[in-house]
Amino acid sequence: MTYILVTNDDGVNAPGIFALAQAMRQLGTVQVIAPSKNQSATGHKKTLFQDILVGKAIWPDGTEAITIDSSPADCIALAALGLVAWPPHLVVSGINRGGNMGQDITYSGTVTAALEAAIQGVPAIAVSVADREATEPAAYTAAAEAAVHVARRVLEKGLPPFTVLNLNLPAGNDIKGIRLTRQGVRIYTDEMERKGDVVRIVGPEPGGKFEEEGTDLWAVHNGYASLTPLHLDLTAHRFLADLAAWDITL
């Protein structure tokens, strides 16, 4: 029996993870292990030598989800350490409320949960909808079905070591098709709000260089699902030769 672990970063009660877990049951048994509250943009946070509270949430459909009072990466790390049955055949993270494209990926708890699975040797997919207004499970229907299509292939074919798939969907349930893409370039328009010693970073959903055909941002901006393979090796391989020419010696 195929066994799939589902997590997210929006928290166990977010509509996206409910839609994702429901859809993944088409492929096998699903275990949900998710942050107890919203952990968006917490990045690849691992909690060491600190207490972490474990709990349980019961969804309206009867699903018993394990909750972790910490990051999405901690959910997967703890799963791999035996908090739930391990290893699954697949880890799926999402469906995130808001796209995870361009430089979003190292901020993203959705993507870093998938990267943690890759570190633990399990194939993983991160799934996001580029719509911050998606507040109902129905807004995730098409994304969940797209995730099932991709997951079915990953279960057949596997993934290379330290590689995950990053799936992003446009808003709405009318998707033109899927494009294999590379990571694009986000243009953030964050602002700082300040009240005395208290500051906040705020900003709208960032745009990007949509004219760069072949990128994740381009595909989603043009109504396509975007599927990008990501690798944990962040070495700037193309810069290595130039760096050698600096002739650094000690």
Ligand SMILES: [Mn+2]
């Ligand atoms: Mn999120």
